[in-house]
Amino acid sequence: MADKKNNRKNNRNNDEDYNPRFRKTRKKVCPLCADKNLKLDYKNAEQLKKFINDKGKILPRRATGACAIHQRDITLAVKRARQIAVLPYTQE
Numbered sequence: 001m002a003d004k005k006n007n008r009k010n011n012r013n014n015d016e017d018y019n020p021r022f023r024k025t026r027k028k029v030c031p032l033c034a035d036k037n038l039k040l041d042y043k044n045a046e047q048l049k050k051f052i053n054d055k056g057k058i059l060p061r062r063a064t065g066a067c068a069i070h071q072r073d074i075t076l077a078v079k080r081a082r083q084i085a086v087l088p089y090t091q092e
């Protein structure tokens with residue numbers, strides 16, 4: 001969290017025109033829609049690690065870029081993975 005704040009501060013200092021309301025954002029494409037062959041597997045920790053942060057929390061849609069349908073699938077898969085101890089509930 002602290003890192004994020006610092007980055008934002010640095011950006012503001014470097015770029016005089018910085019305005020968070022009109023920040024240029026590239027439209028994220030849902031990783032599961034983009035690759036039809038990609039199948040979520042709750043036993044595959046490496047795959048699911050992309051959707052959790054370093055604390056083990058599930059990332060929001062704005063971070064994963066997933067569509068509503070697939071974000072639900074991701075959430076379900078991560079929760080199942082936690083249940084069978086493939087992923088941690090918390091870290092540090």
Ligand SMILES: [Zn+2]
Nearest residue numbers: 030033067070
């Ligand atoms: Zn999708």
